[in-house]
Amino acid sequence: MSKYTIVVCDHIHESGLKILASDPEVELINAADEPKDQLLEKYIPLADVAITRSSTDVDEKFLARAKKMRAIVRAGVGVDNVDIPGCSKLGIVVMNVPTANTIAAVEMTMAHMLACARQFPYAHNNLKLDRVWRRQDWYGTELKDKKLGIIGFGNIGSRVGKRAKAFEMDVITYDPYIDPRKATDLDIAYTENFDDILACDIITIHTPKTEETIGMIGKEEIAKMKDGVILINCARGGLYDEEALYEGLKSGKIAMAGIDVFSKEPAIDNPLLDLNNVTVTPHLGANTRESQRNIAVQAAENAIAAAKGIAYPNALNLPIRENELPEFVMPFLELTQKIGYMSAQVAKSGAKAIKVIAEGPVSEYIDSLTTFATVGVMSEALADSINYVNAEYVAKEREIEILKETIPEAKGFKNLVTVKLTTQNGQVIRISGTVFEEGIQRIVDIDGYTLDLEPKGRMILFKNNDEPGVIGDVGRIIAENGLNIGDFRLGRDSNGQALAVVRVDGEIPKKLIDELAALPACISVKAVSL
């Protein structure tokens, strides 16, 4: 049995390694101690799944080596060192482990805040290293009654807020992406005015590193701050512009800064280290035993699930999040993919345009429906190399036009999805389907022929001039080819033509298709398998 190779790129807790090592279907390569060039050269090409932390950049060089990679599990929260669009292009699912290290990062923030308020490391070193006992040199500040400004009120920021309240601080947050009640319910003020944060005694940031948040605190913002402000950054290096931070600290405008993260890591040469009013840690926010055990277990379990293709928990680049979709939508997505696949088999020619028309409440999910239709159409030609992650990119590369139409009020069916496939040679195939209340999927229209067809199994689509005896001939030829008919559906139009869809119990030989095509009444005949 061939095994799935999972490469661990950075150090993770042994509990995760044990899970990986004990799965009989997994070949574990623990490359955490390998130099990065060796990791890329020797191990990444073998990986079905890679587990990374912040020490491994998933960049162009990494991806160029990721020949058979199916997924990357970032054993932590921040994915700023993962090229997500690059992964999507290659069909690699990116997953993170979002909440397992929250408490560790929250407590690290509180530790830096207290260390800054009391200049803890400097007092510590003065006694321990210099053997000096001068209590008059170490007057700190109390957190009580100080105003704390929190930028970013997600998992970490909100918990920092709760703890700061326990210290009797006056807390205010700025996060334009949350419902203000998330803060006000905790008796924490919410502001849309960033200057309110700049007016605080202590400021801490807990946003992801994005184009919008890089350098969010720079020279101008620091100039607006109180003299003697304390700044904390346990999120990502670069959110505070490091040059401006250095100048602010050097001038004394900023009294102290507590810094766990740097714009370039390892940060052994960073000028901030030369100052005597910073507390620094080498990106240890997530480094508690509890957090590392939780993360490693989740990362290992998720990596195994992804390697086996079972599930992609916390996937960041899948177009759908199953747990966020109403229950009625999933069968529509499945059906739309089948319709796309069926259209491509009928067309037997390269796609030029794929149009999805969604009618009724399901039309709200047009983007996901379109992705599933695209995967369906393209899997006829590309099989496993097309998936929900790269469908959009592959379609673009092949210059296939993707079109969407929504009709919120459906006529007839409560919900209806139609895939209209236009081929390179100008053929147009149009297939519609619906899902009934009980979750029953049906194709209800093929090229204008009304049908009631279960989308499954091997089918022959036989279009003919609607004249007596044709159906008998079709049945006879199928029987002569040793196949049983499982189902037979007929659609007729007003122009004297008909479409028969015959489900058969076995593989459809080419000879059978040729014999049907030779019938005088035949207009077209296609074999389809769903």
Ligand SMILES: NC(=O)C1=CN([C@@H]2O[C@H](COP(=O)(O)OP(=O)(O)OC[C@H]3O[C@@H](n4cnc5c(N)ncnc54)[C@H](O)[C@@H]3O)[C@@H](O)[C@H]2O)C=CC1
């Ligand atoms: N030092 C360490 O070892 C660790 C650092 N982190 C860092 O902390 C960050 C936050 O983690 P979580 O709280 O778990 O993430 P989260 O996703 O729960 O929260 C982030 C919050 O930032 C807000 N936000 C985004 N853009 C913003 C903007 N322009 N202005 C204000 N708010 C904005 C979001 O709305 C969200 O509420 C991560 O992205 C990661 O970079 C996380 C864990 C450990």
Ligand SMILES: O=C(O)CCC(=O)C(=O)O
């Ligand atoms: O442990 C790590 O790799 C860093 C943790 C971190 O920064 C994160 O989870 O975003």
